[in-house]
Amino acid sequence: MTATLEAPEPVEVAVPDRPRHFLRGKGLVGLVLVGLVIVTGLLGPLLVSWDPYEQIPGANLLGPSGTHLLGTDDLNRDILARLVTGIRVDLLIAFTAVPVGALVGCAVGALATVNSVLDVAVQRLFDVLLAFPQLILAIGLAAVIGPGTTSVVIVIVCVEIPVFGRLLRAAVLRVREAQFVTASEVIGAGKAHVLRHHVLPNSLEPILVQLALSLSVAVFIEGAMSVLGIGVSPPHPSIGSVLTTSLRYLDLNPLFAIGPLAVTAVLVLGFQLIAQAANAARGA
Amino acid sequence: MTRYLLRRAPSALIVLWLASVLIFLVIRAIPGDAAAAMAGPDASEEAIAAIRHDLGLDLPVFTQYLHWLGGLLSGDLGRSYLIGGDIAGLVGEGFANTLTLTLAALVIAVLVALLLGPIWAATTNRWVDRVLTGFHTAAVALPPFVTGVVLIIVFGVFFRLLPTGGVPPKGMFDRLDITAQYLVLPAVCLALPVAGVLTGFLAETLRGELRQDYVTTVRAAGVKRREIVVRHAMRGALPVAITTLGLQTGALLGGAVLVESIFSWPGLGLLVEQGITRRDYPVVQVLLMLSVTVFVLVQLLTDVIHAYLDPRVRLGAQT
Numbered sequence: 001m002t003a004t005l006e007a008p009e010p011v012e013v014a015v016p017d018r019p020r021h022f023l024r025g026k027g028l029v030g031l032v033l034v035g036l037v038i039v040t041g042l043l044g045p046l047l048v049s050w051d052p053y054e055q056i057p058g059a060n061l062l063g064p065s066g067t068h069l070l071g072t073d074d075l076n077r078d079i080l081a082r083l084v085t086g087i088r089v090d091l092l093i094a095f096t097a098v099p100v101g102a103l104v105g106c107a108v109g110a111l112a113t114v115n116s117v118l119d120v121a122v123q124r125l126f127d128v129l130l131a132f133p134q135l136i137l138a139i140g141l142a143a144v145i146g147p148g149t150t151s152v153v154i155v156i157v158c159v160e161i162p163v164f165g166r167l168l169r170a171a172v173l174r175v176r177e178a179q180f181v182t183a184s185e186v187i188g189a190g191k192a193h194v195l196r197h198h199v200l201p202n203s204l205e206p207i208l209v210q211l212a213l214s215l216s217v218a219v220f221i222e223g224a225m226s227v228l229g230i231g232v233s234p235p236h237p238s239i240g241s242v243l244t245t246s247l248r249y250l251d252l253n254p255l256f257a258i259g260p261l262a263v264t265a266v267l268v269l270g271f272q273l274i275a276q277a278a279n280a281a282r283g284a
Numbered sequence: 285m286t287r288y289l290l291r292r293a294p295s296a297l298i299v300l301w302l303a304s305v306l307i308f309l310v311i312r313a314i315p316g317d318a319a320a321a322m323a324g325p326d327a328s329e330e331a332i333a334a335i336r337h338d339l340g341l342d343l344p345v346f347t348q349y350l351h352w353l354g355g356l357l358s359g360d361l362g363r364s365y366l367i368g369g370d371i372a373g374l375v376g377e378g379f380a381n382t383l384t385l386t387l388a389a390l391v392i393a394v395l396v397a398l399l400l401g402p403i404w405a406a407t408t409n410r411w412v413d414r415v416l417t418g419f420h421t422a423a424v425a426l427p428p429f430v431t432g433v434v435l436i437i438v439f440g441v442f443f444r445l446l447p448t449g450g451v452p453p454k455g456m457f458d459r460l461d462i463t464a465q466y467l468v469l470p471a472v473c474l475a476l477p478v479a480g481v482l483t484g485f486l487a488e489t490l491r492g493e494l495r496q497d498y499v500t501t502v503r504a505a506g507v508k509r510r511e512i513v514v515r516h517a518m519r520g521a522l523p524v525a526i527t528t529l530g531l532q533t534g535a536l537l538g539g540a541v542l543v544e545s546i547f548s549w550p551g552l553g554l555l556v557e558q559g560i561t562r563r564d565y566p567v568v569q570v571l572l573m574l575s576v577t578v579f580v581l582v583q584l585l586t587d588v589i590h591a592y593l594d595p596r597v598r599l600g601a602q603t
Contacts (some may be wrong), residue, residue, distance in 0.1 A: 127299050136575045246433075269422065281423045
């Protein structure tokens with residue numbers, strides 16, 4: 001028995017077509033830029049035959065050539081190999097620290113709205129943390145925990161906690177005033193239910209935008225801490241540490257710096273464009 | 285105005301006080317004995333104890349904090365462990381250099397924003413819009429250590445037009461034209477992010493102003509578009525621009541540390557870096573406190589100026 005089903009009439013949906021809007025222009029460019037760097041970080045170390053830690057005899061500060069595409073550094077290591085491994089380190093730092101900071105920040109921000117005394121305390125704490133310019137906070141923390149990859153991660157987490165905390169708190173306060181929340185409270189919804197089913201979905205968009213921005217900040221902080229000598233410690237490579245080494249040889253081999261400069265620029269711009277496009281798509 | 289300031293000042297003071305406690309405790313938590321480090325590896329127990337007593341490190345932590353805070357408030361910043369000398373002297377010298385750099389950057393950023401913001405807001409040319417959008421995105425996103433190195437490579441290494449870093453050999457005030465040559469690259473590098481953010485905000489606020497009814501009225505009366513932007517819309521946009529500028533102080537302070545490190549500019553940033561690498565914590569402690577103080581005070585000042593320019597803020601504060 002066969003039954004033909006009428007194709008249902010297409011329903012006009014009032015919801016804006018966000019993904020498609022996001023993928024036009026800036027969003028697409030941003031995704032491509034970030035994607036390029038991620039693919040380079042994932043595949044690069046497999047394609048470059050040199051070991052990022054190997055000191056090649058006689059290859060001191062060579063310029064770019066067929067064997068060493070970006071040249072070699074002061075300790076006779078292949079710069080390209082160090083750069084692509086450095087991308088992995090940076091991506092690992094950014095994609096660990098930012099989500100952790102976001103989760104902790106959101107949790108603290110959400111908890112604070114439950115109790116007014118707690119709220120004041122948390123707000124003051126965020127005020128104090130935000131009273132430190134990001135890099136100054138990084139310097140202070142690095143002074144205590146000492147330089148290294150762990151301290152870069154901790155700094156980024158500490159920078160992001162108040163940012164996401166504020167964001168979620170503002171979202172909670174805004175949504176709580178909405179009529180549909182009052183309505184659901186009238187029919188007996190508890191605080192946890194309101195938080196889970198109303199506040200979180202409604203604050204997801206600003207949080208996603210902030211995530212993209214924070215990832216770009218994370219790359220910035222890693223590079224900055226390396227430049228200041230408190231970042232990923234040698235002999236480990238990172239985008240920032242390769243750049244920092246190149247600073248000493250700008251006169252000798254300006255091309256040394258090109259690799260890390262390009263990667264940092266592409267990554268940071270990419271995340272920024274994604275954030276801008278996501279922000280614009282929210283209003284679409 | 286005074287009443288507004290009095291209302292806002294206590295919360296700024298609380299933040300500053302909490303920050304001082306935090307900085308003091310955090311620096312105190314650093315492992316290692318400063319006195320032992322100062323005395324050297326071969327020092328006797330008595331020598332270390334003497335130094336510890338001399339530095340006041342044998343006192344209870346609470347007393348040490350009160351001494352430090354009292355010193356800060358009375359202008360006695362304490363002594364450096366290793367770089368040597370009075371911290372006030374070190375800080376004073378670096379502060380002058382950092383201030384020169386920051387003010388130069390601030391002037392550049394404001395000029396760029398005042399020029400590009402109105403153009404971006406008023407333009408109907410698609411290419412002008414695209415170029416300015418590109419400038420805005422790049423200026424906001426690119427870290428100073430990227431733009432700085434690019435500036436050095438282009439102007440210092442490739443064209444050899446400007447020095448790649450450092451300060452004038454005969455001092456800042458010997459010949460101002462030479463000082464300007466040393467100052468221009470770091471100042472531009474430090475100014476870029478602030479200029480980008482400021483241009484963006486100014487353009488956006490101006491666009492909002494241009495959609496207001498009064499603009500249509502003035503336009504109908506035959507006033508030129510350019511004149512509307514410069515004479516009318518700017519007045520409404522200025523308070524927002526000033527607040528934005530105040531919020532950028534953090535970027536300037538953090539950026540200054542980076543820029544000074546890249547261009548070997550002997551300011552507070554370089555002092556912080558030295559303090560950390562040599563584990564000279566009293567210096568780091570004072571500099572952290574100084575930057576937080578500047579940051580909080582500038583924000584307070586920004587709020588006050590904003591209130592002065594925009595009566596709604598001031599009046600809203602009294603109800």
